[in-house]
Amino acid sequence: MAHADTLRDRLPELYKEGPALARLLDVMALPLEEMDQQMRDIQRSHFFNQCVSLEDASKLGAILDIPVEDWQSFRDYRLWTHSLRDARLKAGAVTREGIRLFVHQYLEGFQRLKAVKLSPPATEFSSTASDTVPSMIENPPVYRYMRGPGSNGLAPLDTFKVTNNGLDATPIDLILTAFGSDAPEYAPMLMNVTTGNAIVFLDAIPTGKRLWIYSERNEDDSLSLHAELEGQTVTDKLRFIEGLVPGDADTAVPAAGDPRPLMLERGTNEFWFMPLAHYDVPGLDRALLALADLSLKQGVWDETRFDHSLFIQQAALTLQMLWVETAPASFRVELPAQSMLNQTGDLEDSLADRDRLQSSLEEALRRLSAAGVESSVRLRSHKEVQGARERLAxxxxxxxxxxxxxxxxxxxxxxxxxxxxxxxxxxxx
Incomplete structure (x- = not known):
């Protein structure tokens, strides 16, 4: 032991030799050796990369406000802290580069730590979804679906509200299905009262048939409107009305050119439905011969006005609405994770590690994101999507x-x- 040799060197030459002296010096040096070891441990506990316990590492991480998560081991926490520190101090945390740096560093370290190969490195981010490289999509699309009001379908003169929480106005797709003894439904008109625009289908929807009204984006980024009645193209029977004023029949004039889709403005949009009488379109017992105003309702005892009420008509349509919102103040990181190579061969542990990686990234991005910004992580999997409309005869x-x-x-x-x-x-x- 070093301390025993040091003590021996300080003795006169006459007393340096002998087994009894050596044993005595070893006993005297032992407390000094233990004190040195404790001093080395204290010294190591002050350096994040040299400390040997999770407790010491957590005390150093607290300086950067990075606490230990419940699921983290010592090695997990060390990787977690390094990645968060570099993202914050080297690239500014909330920036695109800061988020990329964290994802790259943590992803690579996690795969080494767990002995798995799951996703390619995030050396750069694609701005669109990709099956081969990591991507960061700002203001990702959010798909919305809504059924028409009430459990009994959409009746004439019904009004309802639809909320668009996205950044921009967006086209809305419609599916109208006729049902019940009051069907077919004739010349259905759906109006967005908020914008003053309306869509009219100048034909009947037979019982059990479905009318799809949907938009497609062209190469020049313009929108075109299409309609199908159980697989049969009926776009030529659509009419788009712009600047419609309820109660003023003079405004119910189809706009020139091809029909355009109904748009959802940001915020709350009010919709209004009625079968609209039109020359040479059947529907005498169903359509209104005059353009109603918004105060005209189906008569309900003690609820509607006597001079603004009609005899009740049962619903003959169900309505489904679909649209895509541009999510504000949000981004999504997507990683190609269609396959996973595990060197240990333990399937259950590997699947658990995959889930742990996603939850860890989600928690980290939540901390790195700016205030009020929503973040999400998606591990892409193998999938094949083929759009189809089922039609049974x-x-x-x-x-x-x-x-x-x-x-x-x-x-x-x-x-x-x-x-x-x-x-x-x-x-x-």
Whole structure:
């Protein structure tokens, strides 16, 4: 031991030798050696990369306001702190480069620490979604869906509100489905009272049929409107009305040119529905011969005005609305993570590590983001999307027979349908 040798060097030459003296010096030097070890531990605890316990590391991390998370081990916390520190001090935290630096450094360290290969390094961010490189999408699209008001469908003169929480005005797609004994619905008109624009379909929607009204973006960034009635193109029967004033029939004039989609302005938009009478379009018992105003309602006892009420008409349509909002004050980081290579071969631990990586990145980006900015992380997976609209056709009468060695079987029990199934081959539905 070093301290024993030091003590021996201080003795006269006559007393330096002998086993008894050596044992005595070892006993005397032991407390000094222990004190040196404690001093080295204290010294190491003051350096983040040299400390050996999570407790010491957390005390140093507290200087940067980086506490230990419940799920972090000592090595996890060291990587976490280094990545957050560099993002804040080297690149300004809330900047795009600061976020990229954190994602790159933490992702690489996490994969080394867990012995997995999950995503390529974030040496640069793509501004659009990619299956090959990490990306950061500012103001990502948010897909919204809403059904029409009420549980019984959309009745004439119904009004309802739709809120667009996005940054910009956005086109809205519609699906109208006719149902019930009051269908078909004739010449349905849907108006955005907030903008004064309306869409009219100059034909009937038969019972059980669906009318899709949707927009597509062209190469020049303009929007075109399309309509399909159960797969049949009916765009030519759409009319776009601009500057419509409820109660003033002179304003119900289709705009020139191709029909345009209804737009949702930022904030709350009020919509109004009615079957609109139009020359050469059927619907005498359904459509209103005069353009109503917003105060005209279906008569309800003790709720509507006598001189602004109509006899009630049942709903014959259901309405579904779809639109895409541009999320304000938000961004999303996407990492290509379609496959994962694990060197240990432990599937459950690897899947848990994958989830842990996503939650860690989400928590870190929440801390690095500017005040009021929402962040999210998405690990992209393998997927294939093929848009399709399901259309089923029922052919009646339906005949099902099985040919066998002893003859043909009759139609099996399939419920009772008047005029279709036999009495002996019918059951209660």
């Amino acid at each position: 029922r052919v009646l009468p339906m005949t099902i027979r099985e040919q066998g060695s002893v003859g043909s079987d009759d139609l099996p029990d399939s419920g009772g349908a008047f005029g279709i199934t036999d009495f002996d081959n019918s059951i209660f539905r």
